Amino acid sequence: MKLEQFQMERMQSTWENLVRYNLSESGVHPATIAELIPDAAQREALLNVELGYSQSNGTPELRRAIAAIYPGATEENVIATVGTAEANFLIAWMLTEPGDDVVMMMPNYMQLWGLVRSFGAELKPLPLVEELQWAPDLDALERAVSPRTKLIAICNPNNPTGSILTEQEMERIVAAARRSGAWLLADEVYRGAELERDITPSFWGSYEKVIITSGLSKAYGLPGLRIGWIVSTPELVANAWSYHDYTTIGPGPASDMLAQVALTPENRARLLKRTRSILNSNYPILEEWAAANDLQFVPPQAGAIAYLRYHLEIGSLELVERLRREKSVLIVPGEHFLMGKYLRIGFGSNAHHLREGLELISSFIEAL
Ligand SMILES: Cc1ncc(COP(=O)(O)O)c(C=O)c1O
Numbered sequence: 001m002k003l004e005q006f007q008m009e010r011m012q013s014t015w016e017n018l019v020r021y022n023l024s025e026s027g028v029h030p031a032t033i034a035e036l037i038p039d040a041a042q043r044e045a046l047l048n049v050e051l052g053y054s055q056s057n058g059t060p061e062l063r064r065a066i067a068a069i070y071p072g073a074t075e076e077n078v079i080a081t082v083g084t085a086e087a088n089f090l091i092a093w094m095l096t097e098p099g100d101d102v103v104m105m106m107p108n109y110m111q112l113w114g115l116v117r118s119f120g121a122e123l124k125p126l127p128l129v130e131e132l133q134w135a136p137d138l139d140a141l142e143r144a145v146s147p148r149t150k151l152i153a154i155c156n157p158n159n160p161t162g163s164i165l166t167e168q169e170m171e172r173i174v175a176a177a178r179r180s181g182a183w184l185l186a187d188e189v190y191r192g193a194e195l196e197r198d199i200t201p202s203f204w205g206s207y208e209k210v211i212i213t214s215g216l217s218k219a220y221g222l223p224g225l226r227i228g229w230i231v232s233t234p235e236l237v238a239n240a241w242s243y244h245d246y247t248t249i250g251p252g253p254a255s256d257m258l259a260q261v262a263l264t265p266e267n268r269a270r271l272l273k274r275t276r277s278i279l280n281s282n283y284p285i286l287e288e289w290a291a292a293n294d295l296q297f298v299p300p301q302a303g304a305i306a307y308l309r310y311h312l313e314i315g316s317l318e319l320v321e322r323l324r325r326e327k328s329v330l331i332v333p334g335e336h337f338l339m340g341k342y343l344r345i346g347f348g349s350n351a352h353h354l355r356e357g358l359e360l361i362s363s364f365i366e367a368l
Contacts (some may be wrong), residue, residue, distance in 0.1 A: 162300020304348025
């Protein structure tokens with residue numbers, strides 16, 4: 001099998017912890033263990049966690065806490081994974097093979113793009129249209145879906161645009177999946193990271209063949225726990241567990257325990273509020289900076305990311321590479337999303353850090 005490089009992750013994995021200003025991240029500044037567990041006595045319990053093999057599909061307590069987010073789901077509908085990344089990987093590996101079509105929302109987090117093509121499936125884009133505030137071209141969806149469609153892959157809220165589907169758009173996507181019999185995969189890792197509006201509706205419950213992937217990395221500000229999940233039919237979840245035996249076996253027990261803490265109703269509300277507060281206090285910094293630097297963008301509805309269009313005589317890969325080398329600032333080029341003169345800038349870090357990083361981008365642009 002020939003593996004395509006996952007360009008954005010390759011760049012982030014290489015540089016994100018080496019640069020001075022990492023503005024390539026799509027989530028908010030992470031919470032600490034002390035913030036997650038303010039009570040010192042409760043924190044003590046963590047010291048007694050045995051570092052053995054945990055229940056590999058997630059402890060029943062964790063699976064029940066995840067199921068509680070999705071009305072009607074039980075622990076039988078849930079497998080815990082190592083990040084949303086593993087959840088998506090398992091689905092791609094299980095479901096796609098040569099001869100299959102996969103319809104994928106574009107632009108998107110490119111993990112599935114690279115994976116399903118490596119597994120031999122053919123990719124058909126479902127474009128988001130900038131002139132329509134990054135709404136999906138549903139006529140293109142109708143044209144792309146056929147009896148060969150194995151999977152329709154949606155990312156809602158979307159990375160990199162921060163756009164959110166309307167309920168009518170969701171219904172049309174479900175109808176297209178139903179017509180073709182395809183599985184509908186909704187990566188909802190940014191659900192709960194909305195700026196001004198209510199929590200995004202989930203695709204859960206809209207169709208018998210729906211698969212939700214998500215995790216604690218973005219809306220909860222806990223990417224280092226590496227906890228994600230799949231929520232789907234008990235049969236699909238049981239099958240995913242047998243694939244998971246070959247990937248990671250399962251999440252570690254400390255992460256499982258901390259994820260249970262994060263998902264108590266009280267802590268869940270507290271973490272989502274923390275994320276929203278960071279997003280809303282940092283967004284004006286980004287907005288003002290973009291206006292001052294002649295960068296246009298559709299305001300994101302969710303996620304700590306803005307997807308900006310620029311007009312300079314330099315390609316986005318080269319711009320990002322030079323910015324990193326000359327200023328030690330990391331952002332994501334539009335070319336990583338197979339697009340042209342766009343930049344994805346994360347605004348979820350500490351405000352002073354964000355301001356300094358943006359200032360350096362301005363001075364770099366001025367010098368060009
Ligand atoms: C849409 C989407 N899915 C999955 C992931 C991976 O998330 P995790 O850190 O939970 O593995 C990301 C990370 O940026 C993402 O943007």
